[in-house]
Amino acid sequence: xxxxxxxxxxxxxxxxxxxxxxxxxxxxxxxxxxxxxxxxxxxxxxxxxxxxxxxxxxxxxxxxxxxxxxxxxxxxxxxxxxxxxxxxxxxxxxxxxxxxxxxxxxxxxxxxxxxxxxxxxxxxxxxxxxxxxxxxxxxxxxxxxxxxxxxxxxxxxxxxxxxxxxxxxxxxxxxxxxxxxxxxxxxxxxxxxxxxxxxxxxxxxxxxxxxxxxxxxxxxxxxxxxxxxxxx
Ligand code: F6R
Numbered sequence: 001x002x003x004x005x006x007x008x009x010x011x012x013x014x015x016x017x018x019x020x021x022x023x024x025x026x027x028x029x030x031x032x033x034x035x036x037x038x039x040x041x042x043x044x045x046x047x048x049x050x051x052x053x054x055x056x057x058x059x060x061x062x063x064x065x066x067x068x069x070x071x072x073x074x075x076x077x078x079x080x081x082x083x084x085x086x087x088x089x090x091x092x093x094x095x096x097x098x099x100x101x102x103x104x105x106x107x108x109x110x111x112x113x114x115x116x117x118x119x120x121x122x123x124x125x126x127x128x129x130x131x132x133x134x135x136x137x138x139x140x141x142x143x144x145x146x147x148x149x150x151x152x153x154x155x156x157x158x159x160x161x162x163x164x165x166x167x168x169x170x171x172x173x174x175x176x177x178x179x180x181x182x183x184x185x186x187x188x189x190x191x192x193x194x195x196x197x198x199x200x201x202x203x204x205x206x207x208x209x210x211x212x213x214x215x216x217x218x219x220x221x222x223x224x225x226x227x228x229x230x231x232x
Pocket of ligand 1: 034035036037039040062127129130131134135136137
């Protein structure tokens with residue numbers, strides 16, 4: 001595990017953008033695993049400004065809220081379209097997220113599992129980290145859940161995500177998320193984290209015990225992980 005410590009979110013975003021850009025330049029038909037949240041927004045913007053050819057790139061996102069469709073501005077489809085895809089020459093049909101409004105959520109998990117299988121290992125999987133150590137929406141648990149599943153979000157995650165809503169009661173309580181085995185299948189994992197609030201969990205996840213109670217700790221077992229942590 002390569003842990004790079006920088007001072008500012010700006011430095012973290014530039015460094016992460018350099019890594020993602022280099023991946024696509026090296027392999028124009030790269031498969032990218034992508035994350036949402038506040039942490040990667042500047043990185044996405046930085047990558048988009050480089051005018052890299054995304055016409056052959058395919059993407060798979062980690063997660064989506066149950067009950068929100070792509071037109072809902074709190075959905076992760078909306079987030080990705082707005083913050084990244086709309087700024088690139090990527091083909092919409094090459095971008096994939098779980099569908100939060102599927103009527104049969106188990107069938108949607110099966111569809112996403114099959115999609116991940118057919119698309120093959122991602123060249124890079126971008127991750128953020130939750131204050132409780134979640135990656136994707138794989139919440140603290142008694143076991144590592146391997147494949148895509150429907151999860152109930154913890155109080156801590158609902159509280160953290162309420163910053164994007166007028167009222168905490170509006171935050172979805174469930175999500176669809178890629179599983180830990182699927183995250184670990186990526187060839188290279190790039191995790192970014194910034195700010196004083198993330199210091200403690202980064203320490204616990206990457207220098208502490210490997211346990212499903214801190215899902216990100218499993219990354220210690222992956223052979224090719226880059227963590228970029230910014231103080232601010
Ligand atoms: C979102 C995701 C989450 C976030 C995490 C950190 O797709 O997978 O694991 O990366 O909750 O969120 P921010 O960046 O908002 O602190």
